[in-house]
Amino acid sequence: MTATPFTELAASRHSVRSFRPDPVPADVLDAIVDDARHAPSWSNTRPYQVALATGARADRLRAAYVERFDQTLDVQHKKRGSMARMVLTGKIPDGDYPVWRRYPADLRPRSVEVGTGLYAHMGIAREDRAARDEAARANCRAFNAPVMGFVFVHKGLMPFAALDAGLMLQTLFLAAASRGVDSCALGTLATWRGPVDAEFDVPDDYRLITGFALGYADDAPVNGFRAPRRPLVLVPAKRPDEQEG
Numbered sequence: 001m002t003a004t005p006f007t008e009l010a011a012s013r014h015s016v017r018s019f020r021p022d023p024v025p026a027d028v029l030d031a032i033v034d035d036a037r038h039a040p041s042w043s044n045t046r047p048y049q050v051a052l053a054t055g056a057r058a059d060r061l062r063a064a065y066v067e068r069f070d071q072t073l074d075v076q077h078k079k080r081g082s083m084a085r086m087v088l089t090g091k092i093p094d095g096d097y098p099v100w101r102r103y104p105a106d107l108r109p110r111s112v113e114v115g116t117g118l119y120a121h122m123g124i125a126r127e128d129r130a131a132r133d134e135a136a137r138a139n140c141r142a143f144n145a146p147v148m149g150f151v152f153v154h155k156g157l158m159p160f161a162a163l164d165a166g167l168m169l170q171t172l173f174l175a176a177a178s179r180g181v182d183s184c185a186l187g188t189l190a191t192w193r194g195p196v197d198a199e200f201d202v203p204d205d206y207r208l209i210t211g212f213a214l215g216y217a218d219d220a221p222v223n224g225f226r227a228p229r230r231p232l233v234l235v236p237a238k239r240p241d242e243q244e245g
């Protein structure tokens with residue numbers, strides 16, 4: 001069976017984690033955003049909004065996120081008393097949703113697999129804490145992508161708003177891929193809300209669910225990493241289909 005152009009496009013999209021500084025031309029970015037409106041949504045409500053930052057605004061956001069990240073290093077290193085210190089100093093992450101959550105037991109192995117695969121691909125040893133911190137910090141810089149994006153969902157239409165935002169974001173990513181623009185979703189950026197509020201007037205009812213990066217991949221080894229792509233899990237039927245006899 002030969003792959004359709006759509007299959008090729010969908011397969012070619014992958015998360016890029018190191019970007020060239022070259023900006024995405026404004027007309028290309030506009031066209032990508034315009035394509036994203038073709039995503040379906042719950043009762044056509046499009047219960048999400050997107051903020052885009054480039055240039056100096058994106059650089060201010062990177063600096064603010066790195067500062068927040070570095071404030072949490074002790075907690076991430078599980079240093080004794082660090083959680084209490086974080087609470088007392090008012091440095092608890094102010095994201096709308098808890099990002100640092102333990103994965104359900106059946107899903108955790110997949111997350112571990114992609115995490116260890118990525119770090120191995122980057123040549124970062126498990127015990128090399130400084131290198132691991134730096135790799136995590138790079139998320140906060142949106143991997144130096146020229147475009148930083150933020151997706152907000154309407155709190156009054158959850159969980160469907162989150163579903164719709166995902167449909168929109170993948171449409172946007174594929175629209176980007178079709179124009180040679182690379183992407184990475186950045187849930188890490190939803191750990192903190194303050195940096196975004198300092199730059200954008202986000203309507204009251206909207207909650208930050210994820211960030212993302214857009215730009216052009218550089219030739220860093222990390223971009224050669226490919227996450228496993230398992231087939232969709234199809235829920236087994238309780239009894240054989242009538243036609244199957």
Ligand SMILES: Cc1cc2nc3c(=O)[nH]c(=O)nc-3n(C[C@H](O)[C@H](O)[C@H](O)COP(=O)(O)O)c2cc1C
Pocket residue numbers: 013014015016017114139184185186187188189210226227
């Ligand atoms: C909502 C969402 C948030 C994500 N957040 C991050 C992130 O913070 N950092 C990161 O490096 N990758 C992030 N990713 C990328 C996933 O790790 C990636 O999609 C997955 O490993 C599959 O790889 P692929 O995108 O290359 O197919 C995120 C993906 C999604 C959908």
